[in-house]
Amino acid sequence: MEKIIPLISSDTVGPLGVKHLPRLWLKTLLASAGRLPEGYKDIRPGFDYMVLEGLKIAPDAARAYIMESRPGYLGFEAWVRAQEGVDLTQENIAAVNRIVTERKKGPESRLQLLAENGLPEDSPIESSIMLNNLDDWRSIHAILTPAPPPKPTVLILCTGNSCRSQMAEGILRAVAGDLIEVVSAGSKPAGKINARAMQVMQEIGIDISGHRSKHMSEFFERSVHTVITVCGNVDQACPMFPGQVNRHHWGFDDPHHTQGTEEVIMTDFRRVRDQMRMVFGAYAAGLRHGGAKPVK
Structure with a gap:
């Protein structure tokens, strides 16, 4: 039943003249x-x-x-x-x-x-x-004037939730965190954030050191508006989520598997990071204009 605020001030009097x-x-x-x-x-x-x-x-x-x-x-x-x-x-x-x-x-x-x-x-x-x-x-x-409705949740998935999905989470939150709640998870979480991923993200002013590697089952009971998978393995086994409206698969190479010198490996991390900036930047721009189509 709707509640009613008693909007009569204690200073108000009736015919008797008694306040309150x-x-x-x-x-x-x-x-x-x-x-x-x-x-x-x-x-x-x-x-x-x-x-x-x-x-x-x-x-x-x-x-x-x-x-x-x-x-x-x-x-x-x-x-x-x-x-x-x-x-x-x-x-x-x-x-x-x-x-x-x-x-x-x-x-x-x-x-x-x-x-x-x-x-x-x-x-x-x-x-x-x-x-x-x-x-x-x-x-x-x-x-x-009730509080605005909660922002729709976008869940980014990869296998380990250590590298690609963590970078994507940080990038998307930076460019669209005012529009959506951005989270990430993995089908087989590594339990830690890749140190090189943290380093290349720090280079562009995004700190993901406080992120946590977690299993996607943590979101099974939550309303997820959009699921974005960023690696092929998890895309093939991605479950449906309550309230899910959209699903996208935008695959990126896993720089964690790059071999070579530290310079070669870091160059590959930066390449993948920059690809993600382009794709998720375009996705954010689409959200602001009523669409959500990536550019690759």
Whole structure:
């Protein structure tokens, strides 16, 4: 059931002229219907008790009446007037209103509310009423402007998840991480990242040293939008993933198997890296323009 923020300020009065009375009525009415959001409570110690006890009304009796009868606000004020011993003199109402107006939050509660609303600790706001208002407005804004949907996941696969898929993950995240969540895995993970792969990626300003070699089974229970395989062996055994929409196979040579001097091997790593930059750069450009066709 949809929850409703009680957007009545404690500063609001009804015909009786008592501050906070309309707010505590609304909170309790919403609670009685199961529509008071998490974090809000019906009649509780604080403003609620101070106002009711200041009027010489038992808080439990007020809660029970609203929860059971669900009156309109004027009906609630009529109930208040009818209570034995209630003090509705102008002097007493003025005294209750002063208590509401002058009340301040405790230091920890105040700092928490300031932080939640993006305000500095030295903010001049001290009033409990204003802090509660800010919290209400923040809550309603969060409901009316929900968080954007999660980015689609692109999973890059190769056999060992040590070299090619790790470089591809780093490159694609660098050029399209604002559009997609990029991850990688292997069918037979090596358990470590190839040192030369880390080195040639560092040369272009991309750090993959924090990556982890992992098995593709870690993603079997996740919603994967696109699977990209970068070596032939894994492409032949690649499973379908939940929610998978697209699948591409863009094969690259494995520089890990290159033989020769260190210079020859590093040259091959750079060649494969640069091919990936071209292919995944084109893929990212396609994503931004509504397509996803690589250029090779």
